[in-house]
Amino acid sequence: MHQSNGTQGKGSWLRMDPVQFSIIVPFYNKEKTLATCIESLINQSYPREGYEIILIDNDSTDNSPRIARQYPSVRLLQEKKRGAYAARNAGILAAHGVFLVFTDADVEVPRDWLANISNALIGDKCDILLGWEMPDCSSAMLQMHRTFVKERIQYTLQHKQFSNLVAATSNATIKKEIFGQVGLFREVPRSEDIDFVMRCAKQGYRIAFSDAITVTKHDIDCVYVMFLKLLNYGCAKSLYINEKFPIGTKLLSAFHALKFTVVFLVRRFPKSFLIAPCHIFYFTGYCLGKSGILGKEKISNLVARIDSAIKKQELRTGKRRSF
Numbered sequence: 001m002h003q004s005n006g007t008q009g010k011g012s013w014l015r016m017d018p019v020q021f022s023i024i025v026p027f028y029n030k031e032k033t034l035a036t037c038i039e040s041l042i043n044q045s046y047p048r049e050g051y052e053i054i055l056i057d058n059d060s061t062d063n064s065p066r067i068a069r070q071y072p073s074v075r076l077l078q079e080k081k082r083g084a085y086a087a088r089n090a091g092i093l094a095a096h097g098v099f100l101v102f103t104d105a106d107v108e109v110p111r112d113w114l115a116n117i118s119n120a121l122i123g124d125k126c127d128i129l130l131g132w133e134m135p136d137c138s139s140a141m142l143q144m145h146r147t148f149v150k151e152r153i154q155y156t157l158q159h160k161q162f163s164n165l166v167a168a169t170s171n172a173t174i175k176k177e178i179f180g181q182v183g184l185f186r187e188v189p190r191s192e193d194i195d196f197v198m199r200c201a202k203q204g205y206r207i208a209f210s211d212a213i214t215v216t217k218h219d220i221d222c223v224y225v226m227f228l229k230l231l232n233y234g235c236a237k238s239l240y241i242n243e244k245f246p247i248g249t250k251l252l253s254a255f256h257a258l259k260f261t262v263v264f265l266v267r268r269f270p271k272s273f274l275i276a277p278c279h280i281f282y283f284t285g286y287c288l289g290k291s292g293i294l295g296k297e298k299i300s301n302l303v304a305r306i307d308s309a310i311k312k313q314e315l316r317t318g319k320r321r322s323f
Contacts, residue, residue, distance in 0.1 A: 021051035021114060022097030022176070026079075026087030027068075027105035028058040033218050034067050034105050038074060041103075046114035048073075051101075054094060056087040064105075085185040085192050088169065092179055100176050102169040102193075106219040107133070116212045117173050124208040127178060128200055131171035131213030135220035141274040142226055148264060148275050153209050155260045162201040163253040169193040171215045178205060189300075190236035198241075227281045232306040234285025 023041055027034055041053050053074045057065045059082060068076045079090040092100060101117060103109065120129055132150045135142040149166060156164045172193065182199055185192045201207055220226050265272045 019050065019052050019096045019098075020118070021046075021099050021101050021173075022091070022095035023051060023053045023101045023103065023114075024056070024088055024091035024095065025054070025103055025105055026056045026058055026084045026091065027060065027064050028082075028084075028087075029060050029062045029064060030105035031060075031063040031067060033108075034064050035070075036108050036218070037103075037105050038068070038071050040109045040111075040113075042071065042073065043111060044109075044114045045112050046118060051114060052096060054091045055105075056091045058082060058084065058087040081187070083187050083189065084169075086187045089184045089187065092176070092184060095176060098176060099173050100179075101173045102171075103215060104170045104217070106217060107170055108216045108218060110214065113213065113215065116210065120208065120210040120213060121173070124210075125206065126208035127175045127205040128197060128207045129173040129213070130167055130197075130207065130209045131173075131215065132209075132211060133168060133170050133215050133217045133220075135226065136216050136218045137221045139223055139226075140271070141223060141277065142220065144268070144271055144274045145226070145278045147268075148272075150211055151264060152257075152260055154211075155256070157207060157209055159256055161253045161256045162198055163249055164257055165194060165197055165201065165207075167193045167197040170217060171213060172197075174200075190232065191241055194237070195241050226278065228306050230278055230281040231285040234282040235288060235306070237286055 025037065025041070030037075038053070038055070042048075044051070055068045055074055055076050057068065057076065057078045059078070059080045065076070065078075068074065075094070077090055077094055079087040088102065099117075099121065101114070117129060117131075120126075130153060132146065132153070134146055152164070153166050156162070156166070178200060182196070182203065185196055197207065220229065
């Protein structure tokens with residue numbers, strides 16, 4: 001299913017260039033997942049000559065660069081300025097593709113991922129195409145939360161409530177020429193993907209979503225990690241989302257967000273209430289940031305500390321609980 005925002009697209013959407021897609025993957029100390037990610041990108045059903053893979057080493061200190069060098073068909077860049085968005089910007093500037101496809105080094109994509117992206121771009125004639133991600137675990141709570149996010153994106157685009165947009169550079173395709181007109185990503189710790197897509201929506205670029213474009217996030221393999229990430233997302237959104245909307249737009253968006261949530265809870269009752277803990281962590285982070293109680297510097301430090309806790313959890317061995 002494709003969901004488009006219905007706004008007028010700018011320019012042609014698919015051209016017969018030799019390299020149609022540039023897949024951009026930043027990484028920092030991802031030796032445990034990088035090989036799986038690269039192999040899933042190389043082994044696509046889409047013609048190999050039609051896309052390039054660009055890896056950007058963000059000054060890793062583990063074996064990640066050595067792993068990347070084992071794949072001669074992949075372009076390897078280095079960006080010493082720390083931050084995923086700085087690394088993505090380096091990839092954007094080096095890319096040859098008409099469309100830039102963003103994903104993460106802890107992601108595994110299915111074999112038809114790029115073919116599905118190509119088909120969706122042709123069908124929707126869009127400038128930005130969003131997919132979605134699934135956690136690498138069988139947790140009913142996380143599965144329900146991801147379903148909630150997927151359906152919320154569809155609803156948001158259908159009703160053109162762009163201040164409620166959710167986007168992730170773990171699974172997003174953006175026409176390269178947009179970066180020449182809107183600018184590169186701001187080099188902030190988090191949430192620039194959402195802010196960038198909001199900027200594009202306000203400028204009239206056509207945005208679509210396809211639930212056929214799905215990736216697996218290997219770093220989300222237990223509820224504990226998801227809770228930490230949601231707390232971080234909430235804090236980061238309060239700090240780093242720059243796009244401003246009129247008060248009337250915000251109120252209308254709040255109404256739509258509430259309406260969608262209520263309908264979702266009723267339609268999928270009682271399992272839908274499994275998402276409640278996820279929302280509690282997200283809104284706790286958001287309210288901490290917006291309230292100003294801790295101050296911007298302390299919230300920024302909290303975001304960094306949570307990131308550190310997530311990385312430590314990723315390095316632990318042994319089976320984790322998925323409840």
